[in-house]
Amino acid sequence: MRRLxxxxxxxxxxxxxxxxxxxxxxxxAVLPGTVAGFLMPDLLSLLSGMVEKDVFxxxxxxxxxxxxxxxxxxxxxxxxxxxxxxxxxNLPAGVLSAFVEAAGFTGRxxxxxxxxxxxxxxxxxxxxQMKPDxxxxxxxxxDQLDRSGEVDRTLERLEGALRLVKNAxxxxxxxxxxxxxxAIRCENPQAxxxxxxxxxxxxxxxxxxxxxxxxxxxxxxxxxRIQYGQLGDYRCPGCGFGRPEPRYTASDIRRLxxxxxxxxxxxxxxxxxCSPYEVYNTLAAxxxxxxxxxxxxxxxxxxxxxxxxxxxxxxxxxxxxxxQLHLAKNPVGFQQKLALLAQDPEPKDLVFQINDEVPDGxxxxxxxxxxxxxxxxxxxxxxxxxxxxxxDMEVRLKYENIPCLVSEELLKPIRELLRTGTGNLYxxxxxxxxxxxxxxxxxxxxxxxxxxxx
Amino acid sequence: xxxxxxxGCLYPELLNLYGDRGNVRCLEKRLLWRGMEAExxxxxxxxxxxxxxxxxxxxxxxxxxxxxxxxRYLLENRKAIVRYVEENGVxxxxxxxxxxxxxxxxxxxxxxxxxxxxxxxTEWRPKRLTGNVILKSPLASSPVVxxxxxxxxxxxxxxxPFGRVIKGFGNTGDSGYEGVLYxxxxxxxxxxPLLSKNPELxxxxxxxxxxxxxxxxxxxxxxxxxxxYRANRYMAVR
Numbered sequence: 294m295r296r297l298x299x300x301x302x303x304x305x306x307x308x309x310x311x312x313x314x315x316x317x318x319x320x321x322a323v324l325p326g327t328v329a330g331f332l333m334p335d336l337l338s339l340l341s342g343m344v345e346k347d348v349f350x351x352x353x354x355x356x357x358x359x360x361x362x363x364x365x366x367x368x369x370x371x372x373x374x375x376x377x378x379x380x381x382x383n384l385p386a387g388v389l390s391a392f393v394e395a396a397g398f399t400g401r402x403x404x405x406x407x408x409x410x411x412x413x414x415x416x417x418x419x420x421x422q423m424k425p426d427x428x429x430x431x432x433x434x435x436d437q438l439d440r441s442g443e444v445d446r447t448l449e450r451l452e453g454a455l456r457l458v459k460n461a462x463x464x465x466x467x468x469x470x471x472x473x474x475x476a477i478r479c480e481n482p483q484a485x486x487x488x489x490x491x492x493x494x495x496x497x498x499x500x501x502x503x504x505x506x507x508x509x510x511x512x513x514x515x516x517x518r519i520q521y522g523q524l525g526d527y528r529c530p531g532c533g534f535g536r537p538e539p540r541y542t543a544s545d546i547r548r549l550x551x552x553x554x555x556x557x558x559x560x561x562x563x564x565x566x567c568s569p570y571e572v573y574n575t576l577a578a579x580x581x582x583x584x585x586x587x588x589x590x591x592x593x594x595x596x597x598x599x600x601x602x603x604x605x606x607x608x609x610x611x612x613x614x615x616x617q618l619h620l621a622k623n624p625v626g627f628q629q630k631l632a633l634l635a636q637d638p639e640p641k642d643l644v645f646q647i648n649d650e651v652p653d654g655x656x657x658x659x660x661x662x663x664x665x666x667x668x669x670x671x672x673x674x675x676x677x678x679x680x681x682x683x684x685d686m687e688v689r690l691k692y693e694n695i696p697c698l699v700s701e702e703l704l705k706p707i708r709e710l711l712r713t714g715t716g717n718l719y720x721x722x723x724x725x726x727x728x729x730x731x732x733x734x735x736x737x738x739x740x741x742x743x744x745x746x747x
Numbered sequence: 748x749x750x751x752x753x754x755g756c757l758y759p760e761l762l763n764l765y766g767d768r769g770n771v772r773c774l775e776k777r778l779l780w781r782g783m784e785a786e787x788x789x790x791x792x793x794x795x796x797x798x799x800x801x802x803x804x805x806x807x808x809x810x811x812x813x814x815x816x817x818x819r820y821l822l823e824n825r826k827a828i829v830r831y832v833e834e835n836g837v838x839x840x841x842x843x844x845x846x847x848x849x850x851x852x853x854x855x856x857x858x859x860x861x862x863x864x865x866x867x868x869t870e871w872r873p874k875r876l877t878g879n880v881i882l883k884s885p886l887a888s889s890p891v892v893x894x895x896x897x898x899x900x901x902x903x904x905x906x907x908p909f910g911r912v913i914k915g916f917g918n919t920g921d922s923g924y925e926g927v928l929y930x931x932x933x934x935x936x937x938x939x940p941l942l943s944k945n946p947e948l949x950x951x952x953x954x955x956x957x958x959x960x961x962x963x964x965x966x967x968x969x970x971x972x973x974x975x976y977r978a979n980r981y982m983a984v985r
Contacts, residue, residue, distance in 0.1 A: 661769030
């Protein structure tokens with residue numbers, strides 16, 4: 294009976310995925326898991342148990358999708374078979390979908406590894422059913438406070454999740470004092486990674502830092518080095534709490550045109566990105582692979598050929614214009630994007646799309662945690678704000694003396710800027726607008742005879 | 748004479764969870780746009796609190812843990828804050844800061860002592876009250892809009908509320924009222940930040956502070972608040 298149920302769950306789950314793709318209703322990233330999980334609630338535990346070697350789980354606020362994909366692609370380069378939720382569907386149904394889709398119709402799963410990004414707040418539920426070998430914690434920043442309540446709640450939830458998998462190795466960003474706290478409070482075997490030099494420009498930092506005061510004794514943490522957000526080299530003068538000695542490090546970090554060059558535990562790599570936070574992401578993936586003793590013979594090529602934009606943050610050439618789409622869903626992420634834009638010396642136009650749908654968070658107070666004043670003097674010519682909370686964004690910019698145009702829809706102002714703008718357009722959106730806007734830009738490229746590039 | 752106000756920001760490293768620096772920005776710009784001067788002074792934990800030069804004091808919100816740390820430092824300076832408020836100093840306290848104005852905050856883990864400026868208190872409940880809020884407040888002719896996210900329920904007893912809840916939870920979820928008013932103090936759960944979409948309130952704080960500093964007869968030239976009211980109306984009518 295249980296066997297029958299198992300086959301049925303997988304079969305109907307897979308069928309639901311195919312139907313969903315066939316009828317173009319989404320990418321089928323969630324439906325298979327929803328259907329299969331409904332029919333067999335412990336399916337995730339069964340399927341993940343069939344993975345031959347290691348199961349990786351990546352969680353944290355920013356960088357989950359990138360780190361997870363990088364681990365997956367590096368393993369695939371070594372000829373391994375990997376289950377992966379690469380589109381970023383990281384709630385329980387999305388994670389289960391990855392397994393259901395990877396299984397055969399007979400319910401057999403042949404996989405060497407599994408790489409799964411997991412939503413921080415859903416980690417408890419997911420790790421209750423799946424026993425990962427390696428858990429990677431990227432960073433914790435304020436994000437979707439209407440879901441989590443406050444940052445400390447997110448930490449507690451992650452600690453709760455780790456208590457369910459005490460044998461899993463925890464690989465964490467030791468430059469993040471919040472993750473250091475989690476590591477100290479959990480019993481798992483663990484290793485930290487960190488960056489040994491200051492490498493981000495001042496533009497990437499912001500005034501707001503999480504956890505400025507020691508979690509254990511309440512003293513103000515002292516920083517010897519700060520990268521961005523609260524990441525850096527911290528120490529508590531009161532109780533000795535501080536940055537751990539990292540087992541994995543990035544050093545000699547250099548920015549070259551559109552590349553970053555750096556060394557991971559002394560071994561040089563090249564990454565095709567302009568964003569300093571990708572150094573952290575690359576280091577996280579490296580640490581996880583090393584710690585799992587996975588084959589890494591082609592790791593360097595893997596990094597050099599990696600698409601950091603994941604096609605969801607592409608660069609389009611539309612007519613004569615260069616159009617970049619960027620995701621910015623929380624203050625630290627947003628500040629990073631603005632810094633990136635400030636590094637570009639060319640005149641530019643800017644479209645902000647701010648929505649408040651459920652995946653974005655229903656509240657936009659956090660826009661005031663972003664230092665938009667850093668846009669002043671960066672050759673920004675025209676700013677357009679759109680999205681359901683465009684008026685909030687208009688007010689936010691007004692209070693930095695940055696004039697903007699408000700538009701109810703997205704297509705018209707983009708068309709207008711393509712015709713009359715600087716030819717260098719940045720479109721910055723929060724989560725719910727990402728895929729829709731990407732599709733819209735692709736369509737524009739086709740109709741305006743541009744070419745796609747990344 | 749050029750008018751100038753000093754905005755005091757209490758413990759920004761601890762009480763800054765929710766765009767709280769936005770309220771500072773709103774006050775600064777609304778002064779500057781009127782040709783007045785604005786200076787912002789941040790007070791950091793551990794410093795002795797000298798409020799003698801402060802015209803508007805802001806107390807933001809933090810996580811329960813950070814609020815507890817901030818509370819300890821505030822209590823060390825209780826006298827200075829009580830004197831400031833009793834001498835009609837202007838104070839805006841939001842969320843955690845609002846809770847700290849009262850006698851105490853009883854959480855699951857223990858009781859956090861408050862400043863006892865007002866005879867109100869807060870009790871923690873597991874279900875957080877989260878969502879958009881619309882209030883009718885005696886301080887504003889337009890609806891007051893904002894966002895609340897709090898585990899505490901604040902019981903204001905006989906004190907004057909900041910507003911009547913049109914939409915949202917407010918102080919306790921069932922009292923029908925939000926926030927508290929006392930002398931020149933506003934205590935409220937509303938983020939948004941509060942002053943960004945409710946420009947009348949920002950001007951009210953500025954007006955009170957100017958009156959305190961320069962005496963009656965200071966008139967605030969009007970500003971064009973079209974953008975602010977577009978944002979306000981969008982939240983109020985949707």
